[in-house]
Amino acid sequence: MDKLESFHQDVLRGLKDHPKWLQPKYFYDDNGAALFQRIMEMPAYYLTACELEIFRDKTVELAEVLHVQQEPFDLIELGAGDAMKSSFLLEHLLREQADFTYMPIDICGEVLLTLRDRLNRDLPNLEVVPLHGEYLDMLREATEQSDRRKIVLFLGSNIGNMELEDAHGFCRTVNRRLKRGDTMLTGFDLQKNPHTILEAYNDKEGITAAFNLNLLERINRELDADFNISAFQHYQTYDPIDGGCRSYLVSGTAQKVNIGGEVISFEANEPIAVEVSRKYTPLEIDQMAIETGFAPLAQIADSKNWFVDAIWQVN
Numbered sequence: 001m002d003k004l005e006s007f008h009q010d011v012l013r014g015l016k017d018h019p020k021w022l023q024p025k026y027f028y029d030d031n032g033a034a035l036f037q038r039i040m041e042m043p044a045y046y047l048t049a050c051e052l053e054i055f056r057d058k059t060v061e062l063a064e065v066l067h068v069q070q071e072p073f074d075l076i077e078l079g080a081g082d083a084m085k086s087s088f089l090l091e092h093l094l095r096e097q098a099d100f101t102y103m104p105i106d107i108c109g110e111v112l113l114t115l116r117d118r119l120n121r122d123l124p125n126l127e128v129v130p131l132h133g134e135y136l137d138m139l140r141e142a143t144e145q146s147d148r149r150k151i152v153l154f155l156g157s158n159i160g161n162m163e164l165e166d167a168h169g170f171c172r173t174v175n176r177r178l179k180r181g182d183t184m185l186t187g188f189d190l191q192k193n194p195h196t197i198l199e200a201y202n203d204k205e206g207i208t209a210a211f212n213l214n215l216l217e218r219i220n221r222e223l224d225a226d227f228n229i230s231a232f233q234h235y236q237t238y239d240p241i242d243g244g245c246r247s248y249l250v251s252g253t254a255q256k257v258n259i260g261g262e263v264i265s266f267e268a269n270e271p272i273a274v275e276v277s278r279k280y281t282p283l284e285i286d287q288m289a290i291e292t293g294f295a296p297l298a299q300i301a302d303s304k305n306w307f308v309d310a311i312w313q314v315n
């Protein structure tokens, strides 16, 4: 099945279900990627600043725990985006003359092209092999390309965009694709003051709303649909008990939407679940490592203790 056909099937499956849902991986067309860049620049979206601080100020500690000096390796980044944070590590590794290839994986082709051009310009000695596609498919491809030791980066709290059970399943699959001694570094957003969390996903300028609504615009553009975008509203919640910060698009009125010939009915105030951004406790993070076949090596936090990069090794 080609990418457009999978998109079509996934959209119809989610919108025919009850309650309705859409997969967040489809946020990232060119417009979505540009809107996400603007989210990362918002002061309220603290996640980027926290993880950037870790990569900027604790680069040596990260590199030590990742055991980068041992032997040649592939540094694989899942959902690399603009690789702004990982660039601190890349520069450090080049200075240390580490023998490695950087393999950024992203579902958005435009993002990867921009990244490759920037890295070729800013870090000309870096060997870059971009892989365009889904995290796990491209991880398989990366592991099939060479036998070298693997270090996997999964930043930005992207793991938070999976429900707990799915995150465990994901880590188990990553674990199976890797070999004993390989390492994985994952960014986790920690549970904190619920107001701080909610404000990060509910900005008054409406950038997060535009990012979420772009998903409906993308469906209109690519799947020949007729969503009336102004008839939907972004709605955000955070549950400090289960750590789930959830985004919904709510239909303002009863309406029918045609998607490539199929009609989907919405009731007034009916929500579409579009994204979860789960917040973790340090204990949950170590438990996830142990239950999915890894040994937790370290949790490296920012100065506010709002975010950690957890480093795990394959048992």
Ligand SMILES: C[S@@+](CC[C@H](N)C(=O)[O-])C[C@H]1O[C@@H](n2cnc3c(N)ncnc32)[C@H](O)[C@@H]1O
Pocket: 024, 025, 028, 033, 036, 078, 079, 080, 081, 082, 083, 084, 085, 105, 106, 107, 108, 111, 133, 134, 135, 136, 154, 155, 156, 157, 158
């Ligand atoms: C939230 S951004 C984070 C970017 C970067 N890792 C950071 O922390 O700044 C997510 C990135 O992952 C990519 N992405 C989202 N879902 C993906 C998937 N299922 N497979 C591969 N890439 C994906 C998006 O295109 C986007 O560039």
